[in-house]
Amino acid sequence: MARVYPFRALRYNTMDVAIADVVTQPYDKITPAMQQGYHARSPYNLVRIILGLPELFDTAGENDVYSRAARDYADWQEQGVLYKENEPCIFAYQQKYSVPGISGPGSDKKQVRQGFIALGELREYADGVVFRHEQTLAQPKTDRRLLLDATRAHFEPIFMLYSDPGMTVERTLFGSSFRAEIEVVDEFGVEHQLARVSEPNTINILASAMADKKLIIADGHHRYETALAYSRDHSPAEVRQQERNLSNSLPTPAYPEAAALMTFVNMDGDGLTILPTHRVVSGLNGFSSAEFLRKTEVSFEVESLGGLDTDGLLKRLAAATGTAFIAALAEGRFLLTPKAEAVEEALAGVSERQRRLPVAVLHAVVLERVLGIGAEAVLEQRHLRYVRDAGEAIEQVAAGGADVALLLQACTLDQLREVAFAGEVMPQKSTDFYPKLLSGLAIYAMQ
Numbered sequence: 001m002a003r004v005y006p007f008r009a010l011r012y013n014t015m016d017v018a019i020a021d022v023v024t025q026p027y028d029k030i031t032p033a034m035q036q037g038y039h040a041r042s043p044y045n046l047v048r049i050i051l052g053l054p055e056l057f058d059t060a061g062e063n064d065v066y067s068r069a070a071r072d073y074a075d076w077q078e079q080g081v082l083y084k085e086n087e088p089c090i091f092a093y094q095q096k097y098s099v100p101g102i103s104g105p106g107s108d109k110k111q112v113r114q115g116f117i118a119l120g121e122l123r124e125y126a127d128g129v130v131f132r133h134e135q136t137l138a139q140p141k142t143d144r145r146l147l148l149d150a151t152r153a154h155f156e157p158i159f160m161l162y163s164d165p166g167m168t169v170e171r172t173l174f175g176s177s178f179r180a181e182i183e184v185v186d187e188f189g190v191e192h193q194l195a196r197v198s199e200p201n202t203i204n205i206l207a208s209a210m211a212d213k214k215l216i217i218a219d220g221h222h223r224y225e226t227a228l229a230y231s232r233d234h235s236p237a238e239v240r241q242q243e244r245n246l247s248n249s250l251p252t253p254a255y256p257e258a259a260a261l262m263t264f265v266n267m268d269g270d271g272l273t274i275l276p277t278h279r280v281v282s283g284l285n286g287f288s289s290a291e292f293l294r295k296t297e298v299s300f301e302v303e304s305l306g307g308l309d310t311d312g313l314l315k316r317l318a319a320a321t322g323t324a325f326i327a328a329l330a331e332g333r334f335l336l337t338p339k340a341e342a343v344e345e346a347l348a349g350v351s352e353r354q355r356r357l358p359v360a361v362l363h364a365v366v367l368e369r370v371l372g373i374g375a376e377a378v379l380e381q382r383h384l385r386y387v388r389d390a391g392e393a394i395e396q397v398a399a400g401g402a403d404v405a406l407l408l409q410a411c412t413l414d415q416l417r418e419v420a421f422a423g424e425v426m427p428q429k430s431t432d433f434y435p436k437l438l439s440g441l442a443i444y445a446m447q
Contacts (some may be wrong), residue, residue: 001111001129001211001213002120002121002129002130002162002210002211002212002213002214002215003207003211003251003253003259004090004119004120004206004207004210004251004262004264005066005088005118005119005120005121005207005250005251005252005253005259006088006089006090006118006119006198006203006250006251007088007089007090007118007119007206007259007444008084008085008086008087008088008089008319008441009084009085009089009091009340009443009444010077010082010083010084010085010153010215010245010443010444010445011082011084011085011441011442011443012044012061012081012440013080013081013082013083014182016044016079016080016081017042017044017081018042018180019184019185019440019441020185021041021042021044021045021311021405022041022042022044022045022046022220023046023184023186023192023438023439023441024038024045024046024047024050024051024439024440025067025186025187025436025438025439026050026219026220026436026437026439027050027156027232027439028110028125028140028222029436030047030051030081034045034187035051035053036140039053044076044081046155046439046440048068048069048072048073049069049073049147049151049155049174050069050147050155050156050439051064051065051378052066052068052069053065055371057409060210066146066149066150066151067150067249068150069147069150070150070151071321071401073153073207081445085196085198086249087198087280088198088203088252089196089197089198089203090116090117090118090197090203091117091118091194091195091196091197091441091442092114092116092173092174092178092194092195092197093114093115093116093117093192093193093194093263093437093441094109094112094113094114094115094178094180094192094193094194095112095113095114095190095191095192095193096108096110096112096190096191096193097111097113097188097189097190097191097273097434097435098110098111098189099111099117099160099273099274099275099434100188100389100434105353106388108193110191111165111271111273112269112270113265113269113270113271113273113435114170114173114174114265114266114269115168115169115263115264115265115266115274115440116169116173116197116263116264116270117157117194117262117263117264117296117442118262118264119253119260119261119262119444120158120160120215120259120260120261120262120264120327121253121258121259122224122228122231122258122260123228125423127154128214129214129215130160130215130216130217130224131214131215131216131217131420131421131423132216132217132221132420132425133217133416133419133420133425133426133430134148134217134221134425134426134427134428134429134430134431135221135379135425135426136221136222136225136428137222137379137428140222140417141222141225141226141229142313144222144223144226145226145229145230148226148227148230148340149230152445152446152447153443153445153446153447154223154227154261154443154444154446155261155439155440155443156220156223156261156437156439157220157261157262157263157437157439157442158219158220158223158224158227158260158261158262158263159216159217159219159220159262159263159265159433159437160215160216160218160262160263160264160265161215161216161217161218161264161265161266161267161272161415162210162213162214162215162216162264162265162266162267163213163214163266163267163268164209164213164266164268165320167266167268167269168205168206168209169195169206169209169264169266170210170266170269171196172201172202172206173195173202173206178195179195180193180194180195181194181195181196182194182195182441184438186435186438188435190435191267192438192441194441194442200249200250203250204249204250204251204349204368207251210264214387215264216267216416216417216420216421216422218265218433219433219436219437221300223260224260226341227260230256230257231258231260231286233257234255234256234257235255235257235258236255239285252288256446256447257446258278259444260444261443261444263437267413267417268375270379272413272433273430273433273434273435274410274411274412274413274416274432274433274434275388275410275431275432275433275434276358276388276407276408276409276410276411276432277316277386277387277388277408277429277431277432278386278387278388278389278390278393278405278406278407278408279362279367279384279385279386279387279393279405279408280384280385280386280387280393280396280397280402280404280405280406281367281371281373281383281384281385281402281403281404281405282383282385282396282401282402282403283383284372284383284403284405287403287404289329289330289331289404290331292327292370292371292403292404293329293334295369296327296334296336296366296370297337298342299342299343299346299365299369300336300337300338300339300342300365301336301337301339302334302335302336303334303335303337303447304332304334305326305332305333305335306332306333306447307332307397308333310390310391310394313326313328313333313390313394313407314390314407317407317409319336319408320335320337320409321355322337323337323338323343323358323361323409324336324337324338324358324409325358325366325406325407325408325409326406326407327366327404327405327406327407328393328394328397328404328405328406328407329397329403329404329423330397330398330400333394336366338361338365341392342365342385343355343361343364343365345361346361346364346365346368347361347364348368351422351424353415353418353422353424354419354424354426356415357411357415357419357426357430358408358409359408359411359413359426359430360426360427362406362408363375363427366406367384371383371404378427378428379428385402386430387405390407393405393407394407410431410432411426411430411431412434
C-alpha cells in the first residue's frame with residue numbers, strides 16, 4: 001500500500017523574499033546559464049543549496065558545494081527566511097501551462113495539471129508499491145547523497161503518478177473552495193499555484209484514498225533511490241509500526257528517514273504531458289553523412305524531407321504511422337521508418353512492449369548498430385547529448401557542433417504504465433514530463 005503523510009514543512013517567508021526569486025526548476029534541468037541566473041537573482045535562491053557553484057579552493061568534505069549548502073540552509077532558518085509550519089499539512093498544487101512546440105489553432109489553450117505535495121513512504125521496488133521506468137546512474141546518486149548527508153532535508157519533490165478514475169484528490173482539493181496562497185510564473189511561462197491544507201479530516205480522506213494505490217516514478221529516479229538508500233542506512237534497530245499523532249489522528253512515518261518529499265499526480269486526470277527528449281550525437285571519428293545514410297538504409301526506409309523547417313519536421317514526424325525518427329544532418333533532413341525485421345533482430349532479447357518503444361528502437365538500431373555507440377558509451381554519455389528542444393538539436397548540427405540530431409516521438413502514458421508495472425525499465429531520458437515541478441515551494445526537514 002502507498003502511505004502518504006502530512007508534515008510540518010519548511011517554507012520561504014514571503015515577507016522577506018519574493019517567491020519568484022527563490023524557487024527553481026529541478027536540479028537536473030538547470031543549465032549552467034540558469035544556474036548563474038538563479039545565483040544572481042537572490043542570495044536566498046534555492047539553487048545555492050541544490051546546485052551550488054564550485055569555488056577555486058574547494059576541499060571535499062570541508063569547504064565545498066555541500067558544506068556551503070548546509071551552512072546556507074542553517075543560516076536561512078536562523079534568519080527566518082525559512083520558517084516551519086506550526087502544524088502538519090499537505091499542499092494542493094496546480095500548474096497551468098501551454099504545451100511547447102505546438103502551433104496553430106488552439107495552441108494557446110492552457111492545460112491544467114493538479115496534484116498534491118506530501119511525504120510519501122519509501123518502499124523497495126520488490127514490494128510492488130513503487131515502480132520505476134528508467135535506468136539510473138551512479139554519479140547523480142552520489143551527488144544527491146552528499147547533499148542529503150550534509151543537510152538532512154529533502155528540498156525537491158519526487159514526481160509520483162497514481163491511478164484514480166474516481167478523481168478523489170481533484171474533487172477534494174480543487175473544488176470551488178480552492179484558493180491559492182502562492183502564485184508564481186516560472187521562466188517557461190508556467191503558472192504554479194499552491195494552497196496549504198491542514199484540516200485533519202481532509203488529510204485523512206486523501207491518505208485513505210491513496211492507501212491502495214501503486215506509484216510510478218515520473219521524475220526523480222535518482223533522488224528516490226538515494227532517499228531509499230538513506231532510509232535503509234538510518235533505519236532504527238526496531239522499526240516501530242506506523243504511528244498516529246494523538247492530537248489530531250494524522251498518520252506519521254515510522255521514522256523521519258522512512259519518507260521523502262513527493263508530489264502525487266493522477267494518471268487518469270487531465271493535464272499530463274510527456275515530451276520526447278531528442279538525441280544529439282557528436283565527436284564520432286570519421287563521421288560521414290553519406291556513410292550514415294548508407295548504413296541506415298539497411299534497417300530503415302529513408303525519405304528525404306527537403307527544406308522543411310522545425311515545425312514542419314515535427315508535424316511530419318507526428319503524422320508518421322508507427323515508429324519513426326528524423327535524422328537531421330548537415331546535408332539534409334530524413335525520415336527514418338524502421339523495417340520490421342531489423343527491429344525484431346536488434347531487440348530480440350527484450351519484451352514486445354519494449355520493441356514498441358521508439359526510444360528502445362533508436363538506441364538498439366540507430367545508436368548501437370548504425371553509429372557504434374554501445375550501452376556503456378550511452379551510460380557514460382560519450383558522444384551523446386539529450387536535448388528537449390528540436391530546434392536547438394537541429395541548430396547544433398547546422399552550426400557544426402554535432403554530427404547528427406535524432407528527433408524522437410514521445411512515449412505515451414500507456415506505454416510508460418505498461419513498462420513500469422511489468423517491472424521493466426526504458427533507456428535513460430525516455431520521458432520528459434512537462435512542466436517540471438518547482439523546487440522550493442515546500443521543504444522536508446528531517447531533524
